[in-house]
Amino acid sequence: MRPKIDQASIIILDVGKNVAMSEETPGKSFFDEAKACAARVLERKIMSQGKNLVGIVLLGSKKTKNNMAEMSDGTFKYIEMLAELQPPSWKLIRDLPDEPSKKKGDWIDALLVAADHFKNGVSNVRIVDKKIILMTNFKAPTYVEADEINQVLDGFKKEGFEVDVIGPDIYGKSEKYEEENFEIARNFVENTDGATATFENTMRYLLFHKKKSVSAMSWNVDLSIGPNIKIPISSFVRSKDEPPINKWRTAVKDPISTTASSTEGILKQKTYITENQNNVKEEDIIKGYHYGQTIIPDADMNNSSYESGEKCLSIYGFTDKGNVKWENLNGNGISYIFGRKGDNKAQYAVRCLVECLHELNLVGIARRVYNNGNAPKMYVLFPVIDTNDYICLSMIEICYKENIKYMAFPVTNLKKYECTSKxxxxxxxxxxxxxxxxxxxxxxxxxxxxxxxxxxxxxxxxxxxxxxxxxxxxxxxxxxxxxxxxxxxxxxxxxxxxxxxxxxxxxxxFILKKVEHKTRDKKVNSTPLIQNNINQTTMDVDSNDQSNDMPKVQLATAKAIEVNNIGTENPIRDFETLLDKNQTIFNLSPQMTKAIERLFYSNFDGNFSKALNTLKYFRNKCVETDPTYYNKWYIQYRSSLTECKNEDIINVITENKLGFILKEENVLSTYETPDSHEDSQLYENDTVPDMTEVAVKSDVCDMFDEM
CATH class of the missing domain: 1.10.1600.10 (Ku70; Chain: A; domain 4)
Known part of the structure; x- marks a missing residue:
């Protein structure tokens, strides 16, 4: 079966001597207006992305290049087939001539060349609409006899050609154009059901881009009401939000030849890579949630047993129309539901349902599955009654409960908000x-x-x-x-x-008053202000200096900060402040270690400088006093990091040599309490052997895992 083409158009563009100058528009010739109009027509066809073919014939060209001239020498002169019927492209616009020639051609011969190309130049294609667009000012006379013109006109009517004339007003009376040519052009337009328009009206019609006209595709399904009622219906999209360009073929520009190629493109490949730079197949990926620094896999997300079922449109129930607010509607379009074409009983059932909903002021709530396996959606069905011949249901998607956002607004039915009749x-x-x-x-x-x-x-x-x-x-x-x-x-x-x-x-x-929002005074920042320690004598200036008139600024004095516990803003300062208040390291170590853990946890960018400085300070204090506090905490913290697979923090601590405190490091210890001294002697034997497995580097563990 031959492919179907919706429309094929051949544009006959006059580029002869007769269109070089224009007396109506000074400085702008008929050729310039015709070229701009032809370019706009081609641009509209490109943007519509329809199944169209376009050809271009130049009338009055320097060359004689057409099939009719090759068949009989000496005829059909100065007519060039610039482009045969093909899909519209930007190249056709670029190939239009820049200036007119000094020749003249016969516009009747140009019509015959276009008709011959429709009949003999295109094969294996079934064209529905054949159109010839003629752009000439008819100043060049035609030498075709009247009998031959009638034969041509009969042939056009037989073949189904449509002739459109764009440019001059062929129905107007003017001495500038040959009246005989006007009459012949009118016969072609009227007898082929064509159209005529001036350049001004045509450009006004082509002012904006329009989408191509597409025949409506129906979605056929049974409208279910309860377990026993099923009505065959067809749903058509009434309106839908779509992007301006649905499918656009991209081209790659060659940097050497500066030409674009539509056969070459950029290869895009999506791969999944782990932290160890290993490729993972898409089917092996399990979705999950990020909980803190731990990723929790969601097995139910991938192995769900829920199935939406076959495609359907089932009414769950009916409700009052006032219960469905505009904020409950969702989706990006609206569809109309009619009874199945050819099924009179289905059409009568839909009509009866619409009339009942309209009389009772009700709407239907339906569940829709577009196709087998698709996610179900809820829709509301409104009755639509425009005329007796236009009765249907409109279907709009409705929100689920969790998608509705309620906003509280102040009450307006108060006396101070009451409006007067004026x-x-x-x-x-x-x-x-x-x-x-x-x-x-x-x-x-x-x-x-x-x-x-x-x-x-x-x-x-x-x-x-x-x-x-x-x-x-x-x-x-x-x-x-x-x-x-x-x-x-x-x-x-x-x-x-x-x-x-x-x-x-x-x-x-309505006298409007500007409402000034009162803002609360911000609290004084706890950070100490810079004190003015400069000697007052250095601020004195000679009385003769003009800067004496400058206002004096008094800087606020810093207030002492009350420290009761160790925070994450400046833990070292807090630790030293509490030590000066006769706090013991036994009481301060839990707070200090908790602050260190928070500092490590809050650095998502991998910069642990503040946490490492605090850890180093606390470790040195424990080396001077008692390493037990540090080692016991480090055992528990490292175990938790290993369970959460936070190897980055472990590696950073190991690289900076901030691990366990060994016995030879504690040479400055003056901690001689009997109980604590006993624990201090045992920390080397109790802690290190138990953590031998944990202390193994991560790359070594990965090597054994791969084996």
Whole structure:
């Protein structure tokens, strides 16, 4: 079966001597306007990404290059087939000529060349819509006889060709154009169901990019109500938020030839690497949660026994329409539900359901599974009754309970917030003045501003403009949004004029007072302030100096800090302060070790300088007094680090030689209490052998694990 093409268009662009100058627009020729219009048509077809083919024929070209001229010499002169029917591309726009030629061609012959290419130049393709777009000013006369023209016209009608004329007003009366050519052009447009428009109207129509028209695809399923009722329905997407470009083929630019290639690309590969730089397969990965510095695997996440089941649309129940607020709705679009096409009983059942919901002011709550294995979602079904022939259900996704965020607002139904009748009337007048359905005067075709489903998105239009500009100008910076896009952000002049008086009335009726939020005075920082220790005599300046007039600043004196326990801000200072208050190391060691553990835990970036300095200070104090406190704590701390697989902290402590305190280090010990002295003599024999396995380096353990 031959592939189907929605539309194929051949643009006949007149580049002859007759379009070189224009008397209507000084400084801008017919050729310039025709080239800009043809480029805009090609750009629209590229952006729509539809199944279209485009060809270009140059009328009045220097060359004679077409199939008809090759078949019969001396005919169809100065007509060049610049591009045969092909998908629209930026290259077609670049290949358009920069200036007109000094030749003239026959526009009837150009139509025959385009028709011949449709018939003989394209094979193995089934074209639905065949269109020929003619852009000429008809100043060059045609030498085709009237009988031949009638034969050509009959052939066009038989083959289903559509002829569109863009440029001159062929229905207007003007001495600038040949009236005979106008009459022939009108016959082609009318008998082929074509269209005609000036460049101004055409460019206005092509002002914004539009999405390609796509035939609606239905989602067919049975609407289940209870265990026994199943209605065959079809769901169609009514509106949906989509990106401006769904699928865009990227190209890689060759730095040598500065050309883009669509057959080459950047290879992207996703790999999972462990801390030991080992590759892991994706199927071997287990998801988990980060709890502190420990990763807890979630086995239920990967081995879940829950199954959503087959695709379905099941109504769980009905509720009052007022129970469904706008903040409960979710999703990025809306769908319409109709009875299955060809099933009269299903259509009648859906119609009956819609009418019942409308009369009882109810909505349906349904569970939807789009396809087998997909996650289920909850939807609300609203009745839609526009006319007798347009009755259906609208389906919108609804939030789950955990997705709803409740916000508390102050009560407004108080007397001090009560509005007077004048204030209410003032707002009503403002609303009437800002009515968008009556935003323009009679000089505009449509008096409505920003009509629904017709107003384009400014951001999407700017993105598409940037893509088009980058394709044609790869080395230039992106331009600012054009004026046509910025106009979408402006208030219509008529509305701005009408709303000025109601706004002034509102300003007089509602006297707004600026609310000043009182802020609490921040507490004095516990960090001691810098004291002014400079001698007052050094601050004295000669009386003749002009700086004597400067105000004097009195610096606040520092207050002594009360230290009751050891914190993490400055643990060494706190430790020394408490020692000066006759605190013993026996009482201070638990606080000091707890502060050290917090310092290690809070350094996620791997910089343990503050924790190491504190640990070194505490270890030296224990070396001078009693190493037992340090060694007992270190045994427990190292065991906990090993269980949590925090080898980074263990390696840092080992590299800085801050491990166990050996006996030969305690040469300055003056701790001679009998009980503690006994423990001090045993620490070398009791602690080191028990921690032999823990003290093994991590890379050695990894080596045995790999074996």
């Amino acid at each position: 204030q209410v009337d003032a707002f009503k007048n403002l609303i009437k003045a800002m009515d968008l359905t009556n935003a323009y005067d009679e000089t505009y075709d449509d008096r409505e501003a920003f009509p629904i489903a017709e107003t384009v998105s400014p951001s999407v239009q700017y993105v598409l403009d940037c893509i088009s500009f980058r394709a044609m100008n790869p080395d230039k910076p992106l331009p600012k949004p054009r004026d046509d896009i910025m106009m979408l952000f402006k208030v219509p002049p008529l509305i701005e004029k009408r709303s000025q008086e109601p706004l002034n009335v509102l300003k007089d009726l």
